[in-house]
Amino acid sequence: MIGFRFFIREFGLASAFIALGALLLICLWFSLSVQSSFLNEFRQDQLSLILDPTEKESFEQLMREESGVLRYSLQTAEENRDRIRSLYPELDSVIDSISIENFPVSALVIVEDGRKMMSFFETRPELIQAQMIHQAPDSLKTLISVATTIFLFLWVFTLILFLYFQLEGVAHRQSAKWSLMKMLGAKSSRIFLPLWGLQMTRLLVSSVCACVLAWWATSYLLSFSNWTWAGLGLNLSLGFILASLVLGSLCLYSLFLVQFRRVSVC
């Protein structure tokens, strides 16, 4: 019965560690992929402006003089009409019937600080008739950060439990030996190192399983979506395994010291 309970507990902890590790890896992969593709487009702030057609030269002069402007492009009324036409080919006849004066002259301005530049344009109403800022959606960034933090926390918590229950069992079984070794003046490292080797092997196997699970899950996600992201990279997997081992070693040593201090000399 004790053996069965031990097996269930071990199996449960290992499964939780592998599942949470895989979820953390998927979150990291998703975060990195979004950063490198979607959010990369919003690395700099973009402003869409509707210009007064008669002030086109003044606007261009202003863009050349303003230091906060990285680059800009102007779209004439004709260009904007053609773009609308290409976007909505079914409205072709309607668009043709609209006079060219009704299409705006616009500009796309890429700036260092979008909010600051918008405030500046508000002081020049003779040039700019309307403006709009394009920034990366904060909610997406927040969602990814929160999900990563939650899975990181859960994974670390499971890692601690994963090691704690093992160590508690070992300390219970080997308390006589630890006590005797302590009495003989053995350094704690004499007991810790063999224990460390065994637990790190366990952690390594579990981390590799988590990587395999995450790799399978990301491949599956990519297979039915039209994202063009790269799959789970080797660097990310190796980094995860290394982080598991380093963090695991630190946790194990801290837990071991607590257990070792509890064991009395006799």
Added chain:
Amino acid sequence: MITLLREVGKLLFQFKKVHKSYGIQKIFRDLDFCLQRGTFSILTGASGSGKTTLFRLLCGVEKPTAGEIHFLGRRLVEHSPVHLRNIGFIFQSPRGLFDRTVFENVALPLMVDRVPRPEIESRVMAWLDDLGLRHRVKSKYGDLSGGEIQKLEFARAMIRRPRLVLADEPTAHLDAIQSDLLLDILWEHYRNGASVFISTHHPPKFHHPSILRYHIEDQQIRQLSSEEVHIPRLGEESSVQKKLELER
């Protein structure tokens, strides 16, 4: 022979106003006690008088309720665990590894010290020969009798040739001949420069000026004067020894 006179007088342990109690039961009250280096000290006292508690205090396992214990001039708690390597502990109750063999149990201190394997083997076998345990070398600790366990514990404590031996009732489970054998070994060890402090109900049946005798009573430790010790001087045969000779 005589004891390391040059070292006598240097303090190994010093108890300063030590109180020790378990709940309402007081074991020691305002205890001032010194254990000197290079002495062969024997502690006697009635059962429950606090002999084992004193040894546990000396080992640092128990902490005094009040007062301080100094070891080699520093507070005992300030010493690193490594200092325990210079001390051979023999406890009343067994401390061995039940699932390991006699050889492994005796060799453990040398393994901790990373002594080369051939030296471990020769030293362990020598001790097992001396104590009559050679035939049990491959037996599990758990299969030994009480007397054999006590001899194994003794061998394990002595195999490092510690500079200080703290022995709590090392002969409690042994017959008179075996007890004398162990005490002879301790005496030889002492003559080779070690300090020995033992508690026993069966003190050595010889007298020597270097032997200091202490007695626990009324929550205090008192050094016995030579008038209070009624045992023959070294070389004289006691009535017990004569009886044993006749039995042989």
